[in-house]
Amino acid sequence: MPTPLAELAQLVSGQLRGVGTTPIHGFATLDVAQAGEITLVDNSDRAAALEDSPAVAAIVPAVFPESTKPTIVVSDVHAAFAQIVTYFRPLRKRSNCGMSPSAWISPTARLAGDVQIHPGATIGDEVIIGSGSIVHSGARIMAGCVIGKGTTLFPNVVLYEDTHVGDRVILHAGAVLGAYGFGYREIDGQHTLASQLGNVVIEDDVEIGACATIDRGTYGATTIGAGTKIDNLVQIAHNCRLGQHNLICSQVGIAGSTTTGDRVVMAGQVGVRDHVHIGDGAVLCSKAGVPNSVSAGEVMLGQPATPLRRQKLQMAAIAKLPEMRRDFRQLQHQLAKLQEQLVADNEEQLGEQAA
Numbered sequence: 001m002p003t004p005l006a007e008l009a010q011l012v013s014g015q016l017r018g019v020g021t022t023p024i025h026g027f028a029t030l031d032v033a034q035a036g037e038i039t040l041v042d043n044s045d046r047a048a049a050l051e052d053s054p055a056v057a058a059i060v061p062a063v064f065p066e067s068t069k070p071t072i073v074v075s076d077v078h079a080a081f082a083q084i085v086t087y088f089r090p091l092r093k094r095s096n097c098g099m100s101p102s103a104w105i106s107p108t109a110r111l112a113g114d115v116q117i118h119p120g121a122t123i124g125d126e127v128i129i130g131s132g133s134i135v136h137s138g139a140r141i142m143a144g145c146v147i148g149k150g151t152t153l154f155p156n157v158v159l160y161e162d163t164h165v166g167d168r169v170i171l172h173a174g175a176v177l178g179a180y181g182f183g184y185r186e187i188d189g190q191h192t193l194a195s196q197l198g199n200v201v202i203e204d205d206v207e208i209g210a211c212a213t214i215d216r217g218t219y220g221a222t223t224i225g226a227g228t229k230i231d232n233l234v235q236i237a238h239n240c241r242l243g244q245h246n247l248i249c250s251q252v253g254i255a256g257s258t259t260t261g262d263r264v265v266m267a268g269q270v271g272v273r274d275h276v277h278i279g280d281g282a283v284l285c286s287k288a289g290v291p292n293s294v295s296a297g298e299v300m301l302g303q304p305a306t307p308l309r310r311q312k313l314q315m316a317a318i319a320k321l322p323e324m325r326r327d328f329r330q331l332q333h334q335l336a337k338l339q340e341q342l343v344a345d346n347e348e349q350l351g352e353q354a355a
Contacts, residue, residue: 003087005057008038009072011087012080014059018070022057027085030055040081059084094134103135112149130167142178148204160216166204166226174211177202181215181222181238181256194218198238203227209234209250225262243280261296 006020025036030046033039033055040059041050047065050058057070059081064073074080099105102119109123112131117123120137127141130149135141138156145159148167153159157171160178165171183194198217202208202224209232214222217239224230225244234248237256242248246260249268258272261280272278272290279296289303299308306314 002036005038005070005072008084008087012059012072012074012083014072014074014080016070016072017067018057020070022070024057027081027088028055030058038084040077042077106143124161136173154210160200162199163202163216164199164221165202166206168205169202170207172208172210172212172232175208176211176213177208178216179213181218183218183238183256198222200224203244206230212236214240215256231268237274249286 002023002025004020005018005022005024006016008024009016009020023036024038028034028037028039030039030041030049030053033053035054035056037055038057038059039050039053039055041047041064042061044064047067050067050069055069057072058067059077060071060073061077062073062075064071072080097116097118099111099115099117100119100121103117103121103123105111105117105123106125106127108125109127109129111117111123111129112133114131115129116134118135118137121135122140123129123135124141124143124145126143127145129135129147130151132150133147134152136153136155139153139158141147141159142161144162146164148165148169150167151165151169153171154173156174158176159165163178171177178200180193180196184191185194186192195218196216198220200214200216201221203226205227206224206229208214208230211232212230212234214224214236215238216222220239222236222238223241225242225246227245228242228248230248231250233251235253236242237254239257240254241259243260243262243264245262246264248266251269252266254272255274257275258278260278261282263281264278265283266272267284267286267288269287270284270290272284276290276293278284278290278294279298281297282294283299284290284294284305285299285301285308287303288300288305290300290305294300300306301308301311302314
């Protein structure tokens with residue numbers, strides 16, 4: 001059954017503009033919305049696109065032009081639209097399986113009474129897991145690991161020995177914490193693995209994406225600060241220490257012993273060399289190759305990465321190279337003609353003097 005628009009406006013505590021009896025059959029984003037669906041527009045620049053859309057209504061911000069379509073005005077467009085999406089497509093409830101008999105749990109592990117261990121999970125010796133945490137199928141927690149309260153490990157997460165994970169952490173499928181660092185010494189002509197005596201420490205409220213990898217320290221800990229969010233397919237090497245509330249996007253690679261301050265942003269495919277420091281609030285733009293330490297608040301771009309303004313000037317100059325090359329060849333041609341003319345004039349003068 002369709003839902004009247006006025007009912008949705010009440011659901012999100014928004015201001016209705018237009019016909020409240022407009023029937024809403026579903027939801028979709030602006031680029032794919034169809035007749036009977038409500039959409040969202042978070043920017044006045046897309047007002048014309050809303051008019052052209054088949055969508056029957058929209059969630060819009062407070063500062064938005066009048067529309068021929070009925071709208072619901074809210075202070076936070078995305079939060080309101082999320083409520084509507086959940087209304088039409090309620091979140092699936094995850095069943096509480098308790099501690100599955102098909103999981104393997106060491107007799108020396110200490111688990112809070114309400115911890116969920118799904119089928120096929122493995123909990124090693126002397127592991128500690130706090131209240132409300134969930135370990136999904138296929139996850140393997142090796143000996144000596146400590147997991148805080150309200151933390152979720154999705155399927156096939158692996159924690160090597162002595163990994164410490166804080167409260168309310170989310171580890172997505174396939175993440176690996178505590179694998180050996182890529183460090184070798186050459187002995188008698190062979191690469192010999194360096195010491196792997198450290199561990200990994202993840203502070204509270206961190207989220208780590210699918211198939212991300214964080215290597216254990218050589219002697220101490222590789223640490224991820226509270227509130228930091230790490231995307232899928234990120235590699236963080238041994239002995240790194242990341243600050244609080246960093247944002248690390250997909251396919252970033254951070255080499256060993258690198259440190260960051262707080263609220264650092266690394267966009268997709270950034271590469272950072274070893275033993276450098278990235279200061280508080282620095283932003284490393286997509287594909288930046290960072291060979292040196294970066295000052296607090298600096299925005300870096302390019303390979304090798306330089307401050308944004310300098311890199312933009314370099315990129316602008318490079319864009320002009322074909323034109324500059326053409327002009328240079330024209331100047332060479334003109335210079336050659338002038339040289340030929342000078343030689344001819346000199347020969348003519350010498351001829352006149354000889355006569």
